[in-house]
Amino acid sequence: MSIASTQKKGFGAILWDYLTTVDHKKIGNMYLAAGAFFFLLGGIEALIIRIQLIKPENDFISAGLYNEMITMHGTTMIFFAAMPMLLGFMNGVMPLQIGARDVAFPFLNSLGFWLFLLGGILMNLSWFFGGAPDAGWTGYAPLSTSSPGHGLDYYVMGLQLSGAGTLMGGINFLVTIVTMRGPGMTYMRMPLFTWTTFVASILILFAFPALTVGLFLLQFDRMFGSAFFDVALGGNSVIWQHLFWIFGHPEVYILILPAFGIFSEIIPTFSKKRLFGYSSMVFATFLIAFLGFMVWAHHMFTVGLGPVANSIFAVGTMAIAVPTGIKIFNWLATMWGGSIKINSAMLWALGFIPSFTIGGMTGVMLGASTADFQYHDTYFVIAHFHYVIVGGVVFGILAGLHYWWPKFFGKVLNETMGKIAFWLFFIGFHLTFFIQHFLGLMGMPRRYWVFLENQGLDTGNLISTIGAFFMAAGSIVFIINIIYTTAKGEKAANDPWGTGRTLEWAISSPAPEYNFKQLPLVRGLDPYWIEKMDGNTKMTPAEPLDDIHMPNGSILPVVISIGFFIASFGFIYQVDNKSWLIVLFAGMVIAIGSMLIRSLKDDHGHHIHKEDLEKEAD
Amino acid sequence: MSHWMGKLKTLLMLSFTAIVLSACGKENLTALDPKGYGAEKSMDIMILSIVIMTAVFIIVAIIFTIAVVRFREKKGREDYIPKQVEGNHTLEIVWTAIPIVLVFVLAIPTIITIFDLADTAEAESSIKVEVTGNQYWWHFDYKGEEIQTSQDLYVPVGKKVYLDIQSSDVIHSFWVPTISGKMDANPENVNTMFIEAYEEGVYWGKCAELCGPSHSLMDFKVVAVSQDEFDQWVEDMKNVNPEEKPQDAVASEGQDLFEANNCMACHAIGSSPVAVGPNLTNYANRTAVAGILEPTKENLVDWIMDPESIKPGNKMTGNYPEVSRDEAEKIAEYLMQLDHSDVNPESAGGIID
Numbered sequence: 001m002s003i004a005s006t007q008k009k010g011f012g013a014i015l016w017d018y019l020t021t022v023d024h025k026k027i028g029n030m031y032l033a034a035g036a037f038f039f040l041l042g043g044i045e046a047l048i049i050r051i052q053l054i055k056p057e058n059d060f061i062s063a064g065l066y067n068e069m070i071t072m073h074g075t076t077m078i079f080f081a082a083m084p085m086l087l088g089f090m091n092g093v094m095p096l097q098i099g100a101r102d103v104a105f106p107f108l109n110s111l112g113f114w115l116f117l118l119g120g121i122l123m124n125l126s127w128f129f130g131g132a133p134d135a136g137w138t139g140y141a142p143l144s145t146s147s148p149g150h151g152l153d154y155y156v157m158g159l160q161l162s163g164a165g166t167l168m169g170g171i172n173f174l175v176t177i178v179t180m181r182g183p184g185m186t187y188m189r190m191p192l193f194t195w196t197t198f199v200a201s202i203l204i205l206f207a208f209p210a211l212t213v214g215l216f217l218l219q220f221d222r223m224f225g226s227a228f229f230d231v232a233l234g235g236n237s238v239i240w241q242h243l244f245w246i247f248g249h250p251e252v253y254i255l256i257l258p259a260f261g262i263f264s265e266i267i268p269t270f271s272k273k274r275l276f277g278y279s280s281m282v283f284a285t286f287l288i289a290f291l292g293f294m295v296w297a298h299h300m301f302t303v304g305l306g307p308v309a310n311s312i313f314a315v316g317t318m319a320i321a322v323p324t325g326i327k328i329f330n331w332l333a334t335m336w337g338g339s340i341k342i343n344s345a346m347l348w349a350l351g352f353i354p355s356f357t358i359g360g361m362t363g364v365m366l367g368a369s370t371a372d373f374q375y376h377d378t379y380f381v382i383a384h385f386h387y388v389i390v391g392g393v394v395f396g397i398l399a400g401l402h403y404w405w406p407k408f409f410g411k412v413l414n415e416t417m418g419k420i421a422f423w424l425f426f427i428g429f430h431l432t433f434f435i436q437h438f439l440g441l442m443g444m445p446r447r448y449w450v451f452l453e454n455q456g457l458d459t460g461n462l463i464s465t466i467g468a469f470f471m472a473a474g475s476i477v478f479i480i481n482i483i484y485t486t487a488k489g490e491k492a493a494n495d496p497w498g499t500g501r502t503l504e505w506a507i508s509s510p511a512p513e514y515n516f517k518q519l520p521l522v523r524g525l526d527p528y529w530i531e532k533m534d535g536n537t538k539m540t541p542a543e544p545l546d547d548i549h550m551p552n553g554s555i556l557p558v559v560i561s562i563g564f565f566i567a568s569f570g571f572i573y574q575v576d577n578k579s580w581l582i583v584l585f586a587g588m589v590i591a592i593g594s595m596l597i598r599s600l601k602d603d604h605g606h607h608i609h610k611e612d613l614e615k616e617a618d
Numbered sequence: 619m620s621h622w623m624g625k626l627k628t629l630l631m632l633s634f635t636a637i638v639l640s641a642c643g644k645e646n647l648t649a650l651d652p653k654g655y656g657a658e659k660s661m662d663i664m665i666l667s668i669v670i671m672t673a674v675f676i677i678v679a680i681i682f683t684i685a686v687v688r689f690r691e692k693k694g695r696e697d698y699i700p701k702q703v704e705g706n707h708t709l710e711i712v713w714t715a716i717p718i719v720l721v722f723v724l725a726i727p728t729i730i731t732i733f734d735l736a737d738t739a740e741a742e743s744s745i746k747v748e749v750t751g752n753q754y755w756w757h758f759d760y761k762g763e764e765i766q767t768s769q770d771l772y773v774p775v776g777k778k779v780y781l782d783i784q785s786s787d788v789i790h791s792f793w794v795p796t797i798s799g800k801m802d803a804n805p806e807n808v809n810t811m812f813i814e815a816y817e818e819g820v821y822w823g824k825c826a827e828l829c830g831p832s833h834s835l836m837d838f839k840v841v842a843v844s845q846d847e848f849d850q851w852v853e854d855m856k857n858v859n860p861e862e863k864p865q866d867a868v869a870s871e872g873q874d875l876f877e878a879n880n881c882m883a884c885h886a887i888g889s890s891p892v893a894v895g896p897n898l899t900n901y902a903n904r905t906a907v908a909g910i911l912e913p914t915k916e917n918l919v920d921w922i923m924d925p926e927s928i929k930p931g932n933k934m935t936g937n938y939p940e941v942s943r944d945e946a947e948k949i950a951e952y953l954m955q956l957d958h959s960d961v962n963p964e965s966a967g968g969i970i971d
Contacts, residue, residue: 063831063930277705304809307736329713335685361671370731371663373799440645448834458642
């Protein structure tokens with residue numbers, strides 16, 4: 001156990017500890033907790049949507065509220081639930097996997113988290129201040145520029161804040177992986193999850209600026225009277241779609257690649273077999289990322305870009321099936337000839353393979369532009385991307401939670417409840433979304449507040465709603481599992497699965513503050529497995545025991561984020577009343593002032609002394 | 619036991635058949651029973667891609683099932699360490715090369731059909747209609763014919779009709795699933811596509827791009843009639859006299875109220891460039907009130923009295939003087955008597971219920 005946490009502390013001290021922490025593991029846990037909170041919020045929104053669509057011409061919620069609900073469901077799930085939870089895994093696992101004591105920029109890491117959290121809170125506050133954004137999560141202009149009220153302003157500012165945070169995270173992970181790999185950890189010995197973190201970070205680095213630019217243009221149109229998207233004044237609304245999807249398509253891969261990474265850890269661990277075709281997996285990851293930037297206009301086949309553009313983007317889209325197929329077959333080949341242990345983590349991974357394959361198949365079908373003229377903006381698309389994002393990303397997150405829970409929190413989640421949750425969620429997921437492929441082709445466009453009576457859409461929608469409740473039940477069981485495990489679970493060993501392959505399983509659960517007392521010597525791919533096969537119980541140290549340098553905690557990231565948070569209100573409401581500019585400037589002074597303090601004040605960190613380290617158990 | 623099994627089997631068979639039947643959807647709305655050129659081409663590509671993809675899925679499913687069943691950890695052999703295989707070049711080349719071939723098999727017909735559907739060579743010699751999407755209704759302007767109408771688009775069967783699609787406000791998308799795939803209505807440019815219906819009929823159309831609260835209520839119809847009937851309809855529509863007095867007194871009062879309340883500032887009757895609100899020519903033959911309600915006088919009265927309760931966020935609410943129920947009934951009577959053509963949805967076989 002780390003020195004800090006062995007001392008009994010009051011609630012205030014713990015809170016202060018988390019507010020000021022720059023420890024990647026604590027930040028990772030906060031990402032997971034905040035992501036889970038927003039996941040529940042988005043889930044409740046999903047249930048409300050499905051209740052509204054349980055029968056034709058239902059009036060459970062009004063048309064305006066429905067549009068707010070779909071917008072917030074999509075935005076919340078993508079930006080505030082899936083992304084942060086994956087960033088949580090990246091924070092919590094990646095430094096351990098490469099044998100590092102922290103990330104490259106611990107302060108920036110903390111700042112990134114708080115910006116994301118306050119961005120998410122900001123956008124959700126719109127519910128209480130006059131209505132949430134209602135132009136869909138894609139926020140197409142001119143609907144988004146002409147939407148009355150302040151909902152879309154909250155959308156712009158909330159995404160801008162959290163987007164900045166994500167960008168910081170991406171840069172941080174890139175630098176960490178490039179510069180902080182431990183002794184012997186060459187690139188081609190990195191675990192797949194680290195690789196996918198690396199590639200997803202590259203995607204973040206190049207994709208998020210496109211969103212930032214798009215949001216700035218939207219912000220200027222809405223708040224400062226510019227006309228980038230206003231056709232009447234010479235603007236162009238299709239530009240928003242390009243900017244959004246140049247970000248938006250890579251975003252799909254920012255989400256799915258780390259999930260692929262999680263499965264690439266879990267499947268070998270529980271098949272007790274090395275990942276089949278490691279180098280082709282790495283290559284496929286890069287290829288998917290590269291192609292992911294080349295296909296954004298497949299979201300725009302019906303915009304009228306013309307047959308040449310449609311053909312190019314159609315072929316590009318279909319090409320992504322090739323590296324994705326390589327991955328699927330490599331996972332299957334990893335299991336082939338193995339000795340597969342099926343526990344909750346592995347169940348999610350096993351459930352993922354057929355589910356995601358369906359999502360990938362419909363992806364290729366959507367890429368065939370001629371057929372997409374029918375699929376586009378219908379429930380077929382809804383079904384497709386939920387197969388990818390739930391069947392791929394959410395399954396990945398849940399698999400990862402079961403797998404790394406002991407490493408994060410020191411306890412193994414309950415297996416029985418884990419399995420019940422899986423089956424409820426898995427059955428519910430297919431019930432909800434499979435039928436939606438057909439609903440779309442039967443003439444049900446997406447984002448429909450009501451479907452009309454006597455159009456043959458009743459049964460399908462009812463089945464879909466029933467499925468959604470199964471998913472909710474599965475989620476509830478999972479939450480009960482977390483509570484139960486926290487209260488009653490037994491302390492986990494270093495390697496609770498017995499078949500861990502990567503470095504994180506060589507250290508205690510949860511990992512100590514400094515991760516590695518002595519940095520381990522990596523002798524190949526799956527370093528811990530290599531040592532175990534050689535009969536060693538732990539890694540060979542690559543350095544003598546010495547003082548460990550650690551960064552100091554700081555409250556400044558919270559203060560900077562709060563500054564921008566306050567300034568956002570100034571931006572939003574100065575449209576109505578210029579005196580809100582005071583709030584804008586006050587917020588900016590807080591944020592920039594704190595940045596100045598950070599820049600001018602030297603902070604050399606602290607050392608954990610050798611003598612203290614010797615007292616600690618391994 | 620077997621008795622129970624038999625019942626279960628029958629039940630399963632029945633529900634399977636029911637699902638297969640209902641999976642095709644409603645005739646003249648579903649994309650799965652195409653009756654037009656674009657929808658047919660889309661269907662061809664859909665079937666090709668589904669066949670390829672299903673084959674891939676079956677292969678994955680078989681390997682997956684065998685792997686999970688055969689290589690599951692055996693009781694008593696928990697300590698068994700399988701051979702650590704690095705990879706296999708032949709296998710990896712196979713599962714890279716085969717998908718590349720499959721992509722080509724799908725890509726080539728896709729590209730051919732993309733260019734086929736974008737072909738505008740016959741545009742000049744065909745009927746052209748300017749289609750304008752509005753929150754939340756569709757305006758149709760037959761080029762060179764001085765015919766404007768809304769919500770019901772009349773086309774001759776078996777002929778290519780070119781649509782110049784645009785929006786007056788936010789983005790909409792024009793979609794008649796049974797006849798053709800969709801095309802967006804953008805505010806900044808005109809998108810041209812053609813539709814060709816193979817059979818006479820009344821086809822459902824939907825808006826497929828989120829355009830505001832009543833996005834889901836922006837239905838319209840395409841009425842495909844025979845060439846002769848279409849010619850007749852064009853003739854009738856050209857000869858509409860907007861000033862014509864109705865026969866009975868109630869409708870006549872309605873016409874006066876229509877004028878007194880300045881309804882025609884937005885709603886034209888007869889050929890007119892005014893397109894602020896739907897053109898109401900030939901209103902008696904409309905397939906629906908406000909695009910979604912049964913075409914009855916009661917529904918029209920409800921609409922005139924309180925459009926907001928029917929289409930939230932519409933542009934009519936609050937933009938006309940308050941009318942009493944009595945007045946609304948008279949206006950409705952007048953509109954329901956605007957029967958300008960004998961060619962109507964019934965000529966195309968009527969709406970499928």
